Amino acid sequence: MTPVPSDAFLDRLKALVGPAGWADDPEILAPWLVEWRDRWSGRTPLMLSPASTEETADIIRLCAAEGAPLVIQGGNTGLVGGQIPQGEILLSTRRMRAIRDVDPVDDVLVAEAGVTLAEVQAAAEAAGRRFPLSLASEGSATLGGVISTNAGGVAVLRFGTARDLVLGLEAVLPSGEVWRGLRRLRKDNTGYDLRGLLSGAEGTLGVITAASVKLFPRPAGRAVAMVAVESPQAALDLLSRARRVADSGLEAFELMARQGVDFALRNIPGQRDPLTGAPPWRVLLEVASPDSGGAGRLMEDLLAEACSDGVAGEAVIAASEAQAAAFWSLRENQSAAQKPEGATWKHDISVPVSQVPAFIRQAAEVMAAFAPGCRISAFGHVGDGNIHFDVLRPQGGDDAAHLARRAEGQALVHDIAIALGGSVSAEHGLGVMKAGEARRQKDPAEIALLSAIRATLDPGRILNPRVLF
Known part of the structure; x- marks a missing residue:
């Protein structure tokens, strides 16, 4: 239980940042106390927004002396709950703007x-x-x-x-x-x-x-394409060809399952499917070149070879910047499109690139048995082995019943990733959501070393006390 700071202590903190640097009005605080997916909500007696490094140092020195913990927040876009206070003082960096x-x-x-x-x-x-x-x-x-x-x-x-x-x-x-x-x-x-x-x-x-x-x-040229593939293994084959043809010019290689595309088309206004069919999987890839026309030629060569060899199906190269942005919008809205569909178990895992097809196959099989009727939206950065594997409640199912089994279901998915040489967090961090899972699966010597580093630098556990180890 976080101790409640005294009014006198809070007044001392307010004086450090001046009238523009603090807030305790519930209406002002409200947007910064809720995670955007509504999974975490919190409370704080005071939000401090220092305008400089010196003001930040003054705040932390005072809190360290008093043993008053702080939660640090940037844009409040985190997905693992680490930025949401539960009674701690909230320190926002948003006024440090230069x-x-x-x-x-x-x-x-x-x-x-x-x-x-x-x-x-x-x-x-x-x-x-x-x-x-x-x-x-x-x-x-x-x-x-x-x-x-x-x-x-x-x-x-x-x-x-x-x-x-x-x-x-x-x-x-x-x-x-x-x-x-x-x-x-x-x-x-x-x-x-x-x-x-x-x-x-x-x-x-x-x-x-x-x-x-x-x-x-800045690259002089770029080319963006949406490509139909039959399976994650076919996507991996396409990735190998893209690396060979485009070399260092390959900038992005994103995989999306049909289920996630359907969610985006249904729930995000203005989305259009650039492919005429309904492929089970698709790849969004981007190639850049120092030559203004080079990226387009690389993309055409790559797709001509892949389609001729049966690795890729239908393929569309964006004809304009607006069309390229539309392709990317379909990918970037994969998470937002899930929100109207109901409760979701979200996973941000990574595995060796070669193991991406095995992970998707095994996780889908395990989830179909564990949560019959669940809907799976798998998407992510296949080029670096990072897959967002999200398990939504069955169509018309009960949100509460689905969420009640989340911890057990997530552990099953995480176990598959770990068995394939992967990680339970690829890019979202551990926060408060995954610290327990990481502790369960990390080597004891590693946990001891990480804990020792933290204890040395922050013996009072003042900064983000509920996060990590």
Whole structure:
């Protein structure tokens, strides 16, 4: 049970950030206390929104001295409950909004934690560069949040996760000390990788207040296609060909089951199916090239070969940017389209790329036996082995009855992923949702090491106390 802070202590916190930096009105707090899927809701006596690293440090020093825990929140787009307080003070990074520098020579952008991912992308674009991390929630997700959760997105195949895109960090440690590590070096072989340690720590080892991130040249050409395939194995065969034909120009390779496409067409206004048939599976792929016409030629060569050999069925290459955006919208709305369909068990797993077909097959068989009549929406980033395997209640079924079996059903799916050499969390983090599952399946020596790191940096467990280990 989180202790209730005194009014006098809360007044001291309010004074640190001034009138614009705090809120305790229930109507103002309400949007920040509910996860967007409505699975988690919370409470807090006070939301603090510091405008600077110095204000953040002042808050954490005071809370550490008083033993008052905080929950850290960026854009509130998290999917595992880690950003929702349950009586703790809520610290929001949304007022730290400056883009401090964009350097196209070093290919580095420095921005504060509250800048949205879309704003980082736009600042890079204005400088003739590109920041490739892209998510469906990029208009709301903040830079600090995506680094803290080591978010992935659709371009991991070529550019890696958030951790791979970070050169340096500025962060407030649980003691209130500030680590000013905003380096711009591509090579720095001087000891432990603190940047990598805080990336993906979900706010438990420090509050990220700014980051220096890598930029890349903008491709002169891109081509986007929607392709029908008969099975996940056929998709894997297409992936192998795409890697051979497009090489490093292959930027995204996304798989969608027919069930999820049907949900999107039914529940998301403005969606259209670019394929005339009803294939059981489809792939959305994107190719980029430094040559304005090169991407289109690569895509045409790839699809001509794949269709001729029977690996792919119907294929449509986007004829315009608007059509490419429509293709991507069908993919990006896979999760949102499930909401009107009722209760869902969601899984964000990863397995070795070669094991994706085996995972989908085995998980579908186990779920059909465990939850007869359930509807499965499987989709995700096949190029990096990340599958979102979502199990919806039967058509016309009871939400409460389906949710009552969620923990048992999720454990079955997670066991399959682990048996195939995978992970229970590919890109959403552990939060409060999966910490128990990770503890059940991780090696005891690994858990002991992770717990020791946290205990050393945050012995009072002040930051995000219910998250991770």
